[in-house]
Amino acid sequence: MDRVAVIGVGQTKYEKGKRETFSELVYEVVTKALEDAGITIEDVDNIVSVSSDFWDGRTISSMAIQDAAGAFGKDITTVEGDGTFGALYGAMRLLSGNFGVGIVVAHHKGTESSMSGITNTSFDPLVERRLGLDAVTSAALQARRYMDRWGILEEQIAPVSVKNHGNAKRNPLAMLPMDITVEDVMNSPMMSTPLKKLDCSAPTDGACALILAAPHEAKQLSTHKKRVWLNGVGHCSDAFHMGDRDLSDTRALKKAAEAAYVMAGLEPSDIDVAEVYDAFTYMELMWLEGLGFCDDGMGAEYLERGVFDADGELPVNPSGGRLSANPVQVAGLACMAECVLQLRGEAGEHQVEEARTALAHGINGMCGQSHCVWIMGK
Amino acid sequence: MGNRVGIIGVGQTHHAAKRLDASGTELISEAVSRALDDAEITLDQIDAIVVGNMDHFENVNYVDMWATDGLGACMKPVFKVTTGGTTGTTLGACGYYHTGSGIFDTVLAVGWEKNSESDTQAAIATCANPVLERDPFAGAIGPLATEYSMYMSVYGATQEDAAIVAVRDRNNALNNPYAHNQMKVTVEDVMNSPMLSFPIKLLDICPRSDGACAVIFAAEEKAKALCPRPAWVHASVVRHDYTHFGDLEWQWMPTLERASEAAYKLAGITDPLNEFDVAELYIPASTCGVKWMDSLWFCERGGAPELIRKGTLEMDGQLPVNPSGGVIATNPIGATGLIRVGEAAWQVMGKAGDHQVLDVNKALVTGFGGCSWSDVMILGADLP
Amino acid sequence: MADWKDEVEEIVFDGKICVPYSWTVGSTLSKWYGIMRDDAEIWANRCPSCEMVFVPPRKKCIYCYEDMNEWVKLPGTGILETYTVVEHPEPGVYPRETPFIYGIIKMDGADTGLVHFIEGVEPDKVKSGIEVEAVMSKEREGNLMDIECFRPVD
Numbered sequence: 001m002d003r004v005a006v007i008g009v010g011q012t013k014y015e016k017g018k019r020e021t022f023s024e025l026v027y028e029v030v031t032k033a034l035e036d037a038g039i040t041i042e043d044v045d046n047i048v049s050v051s052s053d054f055w056d057g058r059t060i061s062s063m064a065i066q067d068a069a070g071a072f073g074k075d076i077t078t079v080e081g082d083g084t085f086g087a088l089y090g091a092m093r094l095l096s097g098n099f100g101v102g103i104v105v106a107h108h109k110g111t112e113s114s115m116s117g118i119t120n121t122s123f124d125p126l127v128e129r130r131l132g133l134d135a136v137t138s139a140a141l142q143a144r145r146y147m148d149r150w151g152i153l154e155e156q157i158a159p160v161s162v163k164n165h166g167n168a169k170r171n172p173l174a175m176l177p178m179d180i181t182v183e184d185v186m187n188s189p190m191m192s193t194p195l196k197k198l199d200c201s202a203p204t205d206g207a208c209a210l211i212l213a214a215p216h217e218a219k220q221l222s223t224h225k226k227r228v229w230l231n232g233v234g235h236c237s238d239a240f241h242m243g244d245r246d247l248s249d250t251r252a253l254k255k256a257a258e259a260a261y262v263m264a265g266l267e268p269s270d271i272d273v274a275e276v277y278d279a280f281t282y283m284e285l286m287w288l289e290g291l292g293f294c295d296d297g298m299g300a301e302y303l304e305r306g307v308f309d310a311d312g313e314l315p316v317n318p319s320g321g322r323l324s325a326n327p328v329q330v331a332g333l334a335c336m337a338e339c340v341l342q343l344r345g346e347a348g349e350h351q352v353e354e355a356r357t358a359l360a361h362g363i364n365g366m367c368g369q370s371h372c373v374w375i376m377g378k
Numbered sequence: 379m380g381n382r383v384g385i386i387g388v389g390q391t392h393h394a395a396k397r398l399d400a401s402g403t404e405l406i407s408e409a410v411s412r413a414l415d416d417a418e419i420t421l422d423q424i425d426a427i428v429v430g431n432m433d434h435f436e437n438v439n440y441v442d443m444w445a446t447d448g449l450g451a452c453m454k455p456v457f458k459v460t461t462g463g464t465t466g467t468t469l470g471a472c473g474y475y476h477t478g479s480g481i482f483d484t485v486l487a488v489g490w491e492k493n494s495e496s497d498t499q500a501a502i503a504t505c506a507n508p509v510l511e512r513d514p515f516a517g518a519i520g521p522l523a524t525e526y527s528m529y530m531s532v533y534g535a536t537q538e539d540a541a542i543v544a545v546r547d548r549n550n551a552l553n554n555p556y557a558h559n560q561m562k563v564t565v566e567d568v569m570n571s572p573m574l575s576f577p578i579k580l581l582d583i584c585p586r587s588d589g590a591c592a593v594i595f596a597a598e599e600k601a602k603a604l605c606p607r608p609a610w611v612h613a614s615v616v617r618h619d620y621t622h623f624g625d626l627e628w629q630w631m632p633t634l635e636r637a638s639e640a641a642y643k644l645a646g647i648t649d650p651l652n653e654f655d656v657a658e659l660y661i662p663a664s665t666c667g668v669k670w671m672d673s674l675w676f677c678e679r680g681g682a683p684e685l686i687r688k689g690t691l692e693m694d695g696q697l698p699v700n701p702s703g704g705v706i707a708t709n710p711i712g713a714t715g716l717i718r719v720g721e722a723a724w725q726v727m728g729k730a731g732d733h734q735v736l737d738v739n740k741a742l743v744t745g746f747g748g749c750s751w752s753d754v755m756i757l758g759a760d761l762p
Numbered sequence: 763m764a765d766w767k768d769e770v771e772e773i774v775f776d777g778k779i780c781v782p783y784s785w786t787v788g789s790t791l792s793k794w795y796g797i798m799r800d801d802a803e804i805w806a807n808r809c810p811s812c813e814m815v816f817v818p819p820r821k822k823c824i825y826c827y828e829d830m831n832e833w834v835k836l837p838g839t840g841i842l843e844t845y846t847v848v849e850h851p852e853p854g855v856y857p858r859e860t861p862f863i864y865g866i867i868k869m870d871g872a873d874t875g876l877v878h879f880i881e882g883v884e885p886d887k888v889k890s891g892i893e894v895e896a897v898m899s900k901e902r903e904g905n906l907m908d909i910e911c912f913r914p915v916d
Contacts, residue, residue, distance in 0.1 A: 059432060074617070075617065076618050089475070092478070098380065141864060141866055236454065237454060400786065407827075436783070
């Protein structure tokens with residue numbers, strides 16, 4: 001099958017309380033991505049924006065960013081969800097043969113609204129919404145179930161936070177670089193047991209854009225040094241109602257990952273670096289298991305052995321991860337952007353050595369109901 | 379590169395002002411079941427699903443996740459697209475690109491809305507920029523009324539011209555069992571209906587409906603194996619305009635001109651009025667059914683009133699428009715554009731029942747939304 | 763060159779999207795809530811194909827996509843599959859004062875779980891795997907709050 005290439009990336013610095021409007025953030029990253037690709041907006045024939053009416057506080061929120069994305073007179077569409085799904089649609093459009101070069105752009109101003117109130121609207125208004133569930137409390141139910149099932153202690157998930165905030169110190173775009181210890185995580189305020197403040201990501205503002213190109217255009221417009229190929233992708237959703245799922249089970253992720261590995265003709269052991277959706281500490285471990293990097297329930301042990309450290313066998317979230325900057329919707333696209341930088345050898349101080357194959361991951365819905373997995377390579 | 383794609387099944391609910399018996403997900407499941415039956419396949423044969431609606435009309439975040447039960451999406455690939463009024467045609471395009479990409483063979487696209495669950499105009503008002511335009515120029519009727527009053531003064535179109543369109547679409551709906559508004563009306567009825575925003579009157583404008591529509595797309599080999607007469611996708615084009623209402627060109631519809639021009643080129647159409655056998659157009663108000671005909675290249679700019687008066691776009695005219703009754707009869711917003719795609723597909727497949735146009739080879743579909751955005755899709759009986 | 767933005771005193775508009783909603787419950791959940799309200803009982807429905815029993819009941823089986831028309835009464839007891847003690851307050855979203863407990867209860871007689879409040883147990887004593895039972899509200903209106911909470915079986 002044909003492959004699509006990423007030929008340019010642009011990211012804002014991820015931070016709290018950005019002064020720019022979200023369309024200004026979109027303009028910033030699209031401009032940066034075009035510059036990075038060495039092309040102009042004239043070379044682009046289609047755009048996928050990733051927006052959410054809920055987070056943006058307006059309906060048809062794609063209206064608000066289309067001019068900033070350079071979409072005037074062009075074919076633009078909007079995916080609502082994580083940026084990895086936006087990239088998936090962007091790639092499909094190119095693979096269909098209808099387009100040559102596309103922008104995928106996501107924005108998020110999490111600090112302008114209420115994370116709890118907005119994620120509460122993800123629950124069924126006919127059933128669970130009345131209970132007041134939100135992202136943190138539902139994740140806490142999943143964390144408890146996962147930890148009970150495998151006998152994992154709070155002290156064993158806390159090191160994810162220590163590792164990722166530590167990695168963020170080497171990434172100038174990350175919001176929360178921190179020198180912390182397991183004790184600091186354990187002593188941080190309890191949100192919803194077993195999750196403490198430092199087990200959770202924080203509202204973040206930012207935007208990210210990728211320039212995707214069909215094979216022919218990628219080779220014409222871009223150099224080998226800049227080109228990163230999207231070799232495999234898979235996505236899959238689990239059941240909606242939390243009570244329908246065993247929240248410790250990663251079957252949807254496994255199915256998505258399987259599709260991505262098969263398309264890329266690779267196995268988990270071929271991956272050199274992974275950016276996974278660590279909105280909460282325990283999630284990184286669960287997703288690493290679901291992605292096939294270790295057996296179910298073994299994530300904490302591998303973490304303890306240093307396998308996922310920046311200088312370990314499989315560096316995970318060298319960018320600092322979502323724990324260090326979690327602009328929802330942008331997050332998975334930022335995972336992909338980080339993988340592009342890693343594969344190009346342009347990740348600066350957080351560069352992983354000899355990264356040839358990378359895996360990026362995004363989720364939709366509560367407790368990782370739906371997953372999108374990308375495998376990328378030089 | 380890229381697969382050719384055909385539509386092999388269509389399903390829709392009986393659209394209504396309020397469907398008390400079915401929740402949103404249940405409404406979706408009705409449309410999905412009917413599409414599967416129409417294609418004579420089962421859910422197991424669906425490789426991926428895409429869904430869309432407008433968030434603030436039901437206030438459910440992550441609708442693709444919430445709708446899993448109704449979509450049959452548990453343990454399947456699914457995501458959501460949404461672009462306002464164009465959501466339905468966006469879904470059609472998305473189903474097409476899914477299958478065209480070669481990643482998936484058989485794909486289900488589902489649009490739905492329960493407009494009865496919210497204050498639609500209040501929700502739409504939030505599409506305007508909160509800092510600049512939300513207070514003075516919000517809601518859907520204002521911009522449409524403004525453009526037609528300008529068109530009337532420039533080209534001599536009349537309110538009666540619009541009324542002829544309203545009568546055509548509303549009376550066509552009488553032959554469509556799925557249509558929401560089923561009422562026989564005359565030009566006088568339309569002219570005498572209450573004025574909403576000059577020159578648009580109550581019977582000129584679309585209703586708010588509860589409903590869902592599902593369309594199944596299949597890659598070439600699969601489509602040929604599963605369906606005796608698929609509706610092949612010949613073109614899918616989207617064009618956007620500026621972000622602010624104040625920046626728009628109101629005298630004609632630049633996005634529709636550009637989108638249809640590009641789509642006609644892809645499909646090899648040079649004389650749309652002659653080459654299309656039927657059109658399912660997203661006409662939210664009868665006034666658009668006059669003015670926008672210019673922008674579809676059916677005539678010179680300003681020529682639309684003449685076409686309307688001559689009956690060119692009636693069921694027995696040269697190019698029947700909206701045999702289903704169109705948007706003026708049925709408008710579950712997130713589904714509305716996909717209903718256009720599905721109805722046009724049925725026309726090509728010869729499955730449109732009492733509102734079937736004879737011998738349809740090529741069908742034109744449009745979508746409208748956002749800030750005067752236009753989507754155009756062309757379907758045909760022959761392989762593209 | 764000085765950045766003109768340094769001189770700007772930036773303005774922020776506060777807003778709230780206030781749109782009223784009336785969500786259609788549909789026949790299946792209306793029946794469920796109706797029984798809960800009138801008879802203080804929790805029911806479920808069964809898939810004719812895979813025989814999975816769902817609570818809350820669905821129109822269609824999420825796996826087989828078959829219509830489900832067979833209703834079964836549940837005893838109202840179950841096993842606490844997982845829980846969380848919510849400590850950080852979120853006014854306007856959480857309907858209870860913190861600390862309070864959410865749990866997912868794997869319902870006896872059903873193959874799925876219900877999410878609800880867990881009461882009658884100290885936050886530091888709650889454990890996964892305990893047996894719990896539904897406490898029905900005295901005033902019932904036909905919604906999920908007709909179950910007041912689940913509490914440990916003595």
